[in-house]
Amino acid sequence: MKVRFRIRRFDPLHQAEPYWQAYSVEVKEGMTVLEALLKISEDDDPTLSFRRSCRSAICGSCAMTINGFPRLACSTQVLPQYRKKGEMTVEPLSNHQVIKDLAVDMTPFWNRMEKVSPYLAPKEEPKDGWVIRKEDAAAIDSAQKCIMCGSCNAVCDSLEADPNFIGPAASVKAWRLVGDVREGMKKKRLERLSEGHGVWDCVRCVHCTEYCPKDVRPLEAIERLRAKAIEKKVVDNHGAKHTLALVDSVKRVGRLDEAAMTFKTLGFLRSLGMIPLGLKMEMHGKLPHLIIFPAIDGIKEVRKIYSAVERRKKKKE
Ligand code: SF4
Ligand code: SF4
Ligand code: FES
Numbered sequence: 001m002k003v004r005f006r007i008r009r010f011d012p013l014h015q016a017e018p019y020w021q022a023y024s025v026e027v028k029e030g031m032t033v034l035e036a037l038l039k040i041s042e043d044d045d046p047t048l049s050f051r052r053s054c055r056s057a058i059c060g061s062c063a064m065t066i067n068g069f070p071r072l073a074c075s076t077q078v079l080p081q082y083r084k085k086g087e088m089t090v091e092p093l094s095n096h097q098v099i100k101d102l103a104v105d106m107t108p109f110w111n112r113m114e115k116v117s118p119y120l121a122p123k124e125e126p127k128d129g130w131v132i133r134k135e136d137a138a139a140i141d142s143a144q145k146c147i148m149c150g151s152c153n154a155v156c157d158s159l160e161a162d163p164n165f166i167g168p169a170a171s172v173k174a175w176r177l178v179g180d181v182r183e184g185m186k187k188k189r190l191e192r193l194s195e196g197h198g199v200w201d202c203v204r205c206v207h208c209t210e211y212c213p214k215d216v217r218p219l220e221a222i223e224r225l226r227a228k229a230i231e232k233k234v235v236d237n238h239g240a241k242h243t244l245a246l247v248d249s250v251k252r253v254g255r256l257d258e259a260a261m262t263f264k265t266l267g268f269l270r271s272l273g274m275i276p277l278g279l280k281m282e283m284h285g286k287l288p289h290l291i292i293f294p295a296i297d298g299i300k301e302v303r304k305i306y307s308a309v310e311r312r313k314k315k316k317e
Pocket of ligand 2: 152155157167201202204205206207208219
């Protein structure tokens with residue numbers, strides 16, 4: 001059957017604006033978007049630019065936006081998409097600059113990767129060799145599946161707001177190394193990752209995990225890095241302080257004591273900067289009581305949960 005493809009084209013060196021171009025392609029059951037693009041390029045329009053290499057969902061080079069979401073062109077079949085949407089649109093990955101048509105500049109992606117020193121810095125090997133327990137291998141298993149396609153960075157809300165954010169892909173690589181029992185620079189890595197634009201800047205929109213074509217689950221890697229940072233006492237930053245204040249607040253009163261959390265996260269002096277916001281909240285009757293903040297009725301049950309978690313933690317140690 002004939003399927004109409006609308007492809008977003010742009011040559012920044014010669015054109016002022018991107019534009020849509022339509023192509024009609026004869027599509028068979030099982031045909032992938034990459035095969036359709038190759039057909040267009042071979043039969044209709046050799047000027048259409050896109051990347052591909054392995055054609056087997058291994059190299060990561062064919063990631064693009066297909067019907068609004070990042071996908072690998074070589075592992076996305078046309079007809080299921082077409083039947084679902086009634087059309088086929090193909091665009092470059094978002095959050096990336098276009099070099100030409102569907103080919104984007106991956107330099108910032110690799111620069112972020114470089115920032116996390118993406119290689120093992122092993123500590124001294126034990127006399128009897130390394131023993132890697134099943135659970136240690138399992139902890140970094142999904143991180144090892146990353147094919148560096150950039151789809152997660154393309155949908156990352158934090159990266160869209162702050163191009164200096166380390167991003168989900170580099171965080172996955174960082175966890176691959178911090179989670180490795182042989183790694184000798186864990187604390188140093190965690191200190192670097194806890195600085196501004198690091199893992200605490202993730203807003204947990206979950207898009208990276210939702211759209212990763214290899215089920216790497218980048219948000220899980222970020223959560224593990226944060227937990228490890230707290231475990232290693234790398235806590236002199238707003239993200240860790242906020243998390244610890246939240247845990248403390250729920251344990252103390254069973255809910256968020258926002259005023260106390262602000263003081264604990266920002267410290268006294270910086271909390272003064274929140275006064276204008278506090279006044280606005282007061283005007284709308286939304287300012288929580290600053291001194292008396294009673295615990296919820298079921299606080300004893302909440303504390304029992306905390307005790308159970310602490311007991312389990314001790315047992316593991
Ligand atoms: S984590 Fe997933 S989406 Fe991100 S670069 Fe790796 S494979 Fe691609
Ligand atoms: S969960 Fe965090 S890292 Fe993942 S896409 Fe959202 S903001 Fe980015
Ligand atoms: S061509 Fe290699 S992942 Fe698609």
